[in-house]
Amino acid sequence: MPQWDPGHYLRYSDERSRPFFDLTARIGAEQPRTVVDLGCGPGQLTATLVERWPSAQVTGFDSSEPMIDAARRYEGPRLRFVHQDVHDFAPDEPVDVIISNAMLQWVDDHREVLPRLVEALAPGGWLAFQVPGNQTSPSHVLLHELGQDPRFAQWTGAINRRIMPPAAEYLTQLSQLGLETDAWETTYLHVLPGDDPVYDWVAGTGARPYLQALPDAEREIFVREYKERVRAAYPRQDFGTVLGFRRIFAVGRRP
Structure with a gap:
């Protein structure tokens, strides 16, 4: 897993939060x-679930200690945060709502994790998750291509691209696991300000394994060349730089 920087991740918090609210809006739990x-990341979105469901006990889990440390500022009587990997998630009693926003793509065997999450649901419980589907977009293709360059490949050549399946495959899997399932895909057009906004965005998420793997001298060269390629792929316009970002959603209810 990458080492996360909550401050960098939150630079585009408004844009990153939109899929979370689109996902949770489809959860019918009353x-x-x-x-x-x-x-749960830095916790600001998890905290909104306390307002959404005033009688619920809400728990956020994350495998990143810096993220959990940042999230704990939101803790209260009905909200707590736990440092734990999803593979170790084993609730003491069935759960009414399980949400995962942009996390499962970092789990190598995430399709194998889904049956355990379904089993953890109470009757009538809901499972809702969202994963990025932009691994074949220019931002990530250019990242992968540069990572395969002989100058960098000894450090970055084996990094998993983590290409997610289409929504239809999640629909089939969750339905076969017994959930009444809704699945869909959305491409957001984020208008980003600044000189290198697409690099700044990707550096906070998808590029972190590459940047962390490289020694300092090689990282400097890698970043410079990646920025040049990304600027050409996402030209700045008068109103900003447009980043098209496809995301894949699935929401299922256990009868």
Whole structure:
């Protein structure tokens, strides 16, 4: 797993939060007792779940200590945060709502994790997750191509591209696991300000494994060349730079 920087991640918090609210808007739970957010990150979105469900006990889990440390400022009587990997998630009792926003793509066997999450649901419980589907967009293709360059490949050549399946495959899997499932895809057109906004965005998420793998001298060269390629692929316009970002959603209810 990458080492996360909560401050960098939150630079585009408004844009990153839109899929979370689009996802949770499709959850039909009215008065859940227990709500879990797997991969809660810095916690600001998890905190909104306390307002959404006033009678629920909400718990956010994340495998990153810096993210959990940042999230704990939101803790209260009905909200707590736990440093734990999704593979170790084993609730003491069935859960009414399980949410995972942009976390499962970092789990190598994430399709194998889904049956365990379904089993953790209470009758009538909801599972909702969202994963980025932009691994074949220019931002990530250019990142992968540069990572395969002989100058960098000894450090970055084996990094998993983590290409996610289409929504239809999640629909089939969750339906076969017994959930009444809704799945869809959305491409957001984020208008970003600044000189290198697409690099700044990717550096906070998808590029972190590459940047962390490289020694300092090689990282400087890598970043310079990646910025040049990204600027050409996403030209700045008078109103900003447009980043098209496809995301894949699935929401299922256990009968």
